[in-house]
Amino acid sequence: MVSNTRQEACRLLGGAKLRRTAGRLAVLSTLIEAGRPLTHEQIRARLAEAAPDKVTIYRILENFLEVDIVHKAFLRKRAWHFELADRCTARQCHPHFTCTSCNRTYCFTDAVLPMAKSPKGFTVHHQRVQLEGLCPDCNEGERKN
């Protein structure tokens, strides 16, 4: 699946008319393989020695945002999470669930909510839904304690 990932990464970069650099391929492949929102630090950790400079990662993610390859999924502990922008409509992405015990984040792609109806005069461009609670693993743990 890895070379498939690389192929997909190249395709995305090409489609967005972004230069195919080592850093961009690395970051994009990481996001493709993750399939869920990652922070800058998580991306860095996954790339290990292969990771570009911290600033470069930020700039690469910014590039991806500009061309809608990724989007900022949500914020926890003051760090943005980024994920592939492939499973969302123009106005909203699926809800994201974060387990308050193990800190893992899950994409609830089947639980998209209707748009909130806004008062007259407001134009809503984007709706974001965040959930917090316990994941199956941590619920299990609770029961055992």
Next chain:
Amino acid sequence: MVSNTRQEACRLLGGAKLRRTAGRLAVLSTLIEAGRPLTHEQIRARLAEAAPDKVTIYRILENFLEVDIVHKAFLRKRAWHFELADRCTARQCHPHFTCTSCNRTYCFTDAVLPMAKSPKGFTVHHQRVQLEGLCPDCNEGERKN
């Protein structure tokens, strides 16, 4: 209304068994009068010379969180917003709208969404809905431009 505000602030502190200090009264009154989410910096600015130390404000807000007088409404530009926890149910608050042009935040208290249905095994404790777009003022501006 100001002395009414102070009265309400005292009542809330008393009910939560928190000592009635100058700093707490000041911060709480500010939040009561604002009626919308404020960042640490916005609270500081409103209090001006009367503002307690930066660290003290953070600690006061933490105290308020612990006893559910306030809640963290959302994050924008890496800064938490706090507001009175008086217009929300246990599991979710109303949606919050932030204008991407003028940066103001509005409470959509009449636009509460149903809870997202989560996959088997997950326990959802809290749902948060964020909206982004243009407020009436800035829509107006767009039209004029």
Next chain:
DNA sequence: TATATTATTGCAACTTAGTTGCATTTGGAT
């Protein structure tokens, strides 16, 4: 009202996430 007890505060120093400026390197068009 004075005293004691404990919570609260201010200050300085620190951490973490993200940004800026600038000189060097590199992708890809020719």
Next chain:
DNA sequence: ATCCAAATGCAACTAAGTTGCAATAATATA
């Protein structure tokens, strides 16, 4: 192979939030 704008790395910086600790103030009790 050459060229040049785009991309990168590095150092220094900012903004938000945290920690430790000594000084101070709110309340309970005498």
